[in-house]
Amino acid sequence: MATSVLVVDDTAFMRLTLKNLLTKNGFSVVGEAENGEDAVQKYFELKPDVVTMDITMPKMDGIVALKSILQRDPSAKIIVCSAMGQKPLVIEALASGAKDFIVKPFQPDRVVEALNKVMSGGSA
């Protein structure tokens, strides 16, 4: 069965980009969320295999959402997405339990690699 993914990003354009990219590479995007709150709720609703989590978002940012999900489900596999220049936040995310990170603008190979690695149990 295809790996199920929850895509979290506050811009519809980015969600669409990721969704196209993932679908083309054999993943199944089962849900989308546009802020941290939404992401936490959808995570427990949909129980996806992997979450791609943007950092800068309204209402609740990606780091808070990540911590909140991991607190209730320590086995959650979350990959954070960051823009360039967000190094301190990426480090914080990894320290809080993110499995890997991808940097915008996305490079398809890197995205696919990160997801596959996370699914096979590896970590950054």
Next chain:
Amino acid sequence: MSEGIEITQELRQAFISEAQEYVQRLNDCLLELEKNSGDADALTEMFRAAHSLKGMAATMGLDGMADFTHEVESVMQAIKDGKIALDEEDTCLFFAAVDAIENMLDQFAAGNDAPAVRGLGCEQVTAQLKALLEAGTTGEGTEAKVLEHSSHLNGMDHTVKVETAKLDELINLIGQLVIARNRLAAFCEAGDVPEEALQEIDQATSGLQDLAMRLRMMPIQSVFRRFPRMVRDVAAELGKKVRLEISGGDTELDRAVVGRMGEPLVHLLRNAVDHGIEPPAIRKELGKPEEGLVRLSARNEGGRVVVEVQDDGAGIDPQRLLEKAIAKGVVSETEARQLNESQILELIFLPGFSTKEQATEVSGRGVGMDIVRNVIASMNGVVEVDSKPGLGTTIRMHLPITLAIVKAMLLKAQEEIFAVPLEFIVENILLDNRAVKSMMKRPVMEWRGEVLPVVSLREAVGLQGQCTGASAVILQTGKRKAVLEVDEIVGQQEIVMKSIGHFLGSVKGISGATILGDGRVSLILDIASLLN
């Protein structure tokens, strides 16, 4: 930069429309910040919008745009962190920066795949942004954690975007259904169809129609939201102080109506600021607050939507207006003497009319009130003006909520049936020929204490002879009323408005056509032009 990401047409469209949303949001935030430079919500929101735009632009491979928004984001960051204080000059710089982003977006939308920062003094904007940043920061990491806050500017909720074409198709189908139902009703009257069958179809059709209409509705806010920025710019250009108050932005209208309101509102708001609001020094002399007030509002009123532009400026002097009209040959002196005050004010809607001697850069010479009236009239709407010299002017537009399906009264002249949208009809009356008097060689009639002109439907549509029978309807558009004499009042029906086609162009007195239950075509009367 975006090697491998396939830029589909869909992605391109999604990018453009969402990026435009962010540009709008940046403008909104700046306006907030201009009022209160310490507005933390606006700062955060602005930072995030710039950040999102940067990420999106980078993904699309628009490096020029990504780099530029990155500069904006960095400065926002520094301001948010308290490293730089935002002063008035900076706000102007940011406005220029947002314009630059919008400009790049326009270039991209127009087919330029590598839009660059150019023109509009954008190079300076970049340089100034950089200087600002260097002055205020030590140049470390450019992003801090965004605090949780209620984001009133974030308007994305649970909605689905649907192509307008599909929606139109749906409306069209429902239109056909409505016509079929009306036909069925005709059979039913003849006793050929059981009434229950009709009732069920009737309910389902009405429900569908109502729903489809609501799908087409959108809040007028989408047009209103760009005006704070515009009014600010126009006021700044003219050295005036103007506060724009907007209310009723959530009032919903058919998207076709909303889409066409932009142009007339631009004219009206520019006029209000340019010709209405006086310069601060003069206002002070007059004992008015230096800051002028322009109100833009929308509200539901009796099945229609009223949109108003109101200013507390100089108002229109009817005497000067009249002199001007005579000088320009718009009316003759004899005609002029017969006009009452509100009729004089309506002269501003005549083509090419302007009371302002000096053409200003902002409003140009033709104030464009005729354009406003034409656009509104083309949607079956009515525009009115109210003005008190010294106190200000109000322009009021009455608009239909939808253009697609309307309740109409069917009126007969000879064997032809004409439709009049119900909102124009005040009352059906029995016409007593003895009550019709002649005034200045025109037939008039007294109705509830008012003297109204009497118009014959046959004459209005160019049919021969006098109307027989004793039926008439009282018509009203805005403040204007008239008695329309007909051969027979057939009754009410929901009609589907269809255009009469491009090859006929616009026919005076006719605003469209519809198909009746018996399959006949009925023309829809354009009441506004009929009463002029």
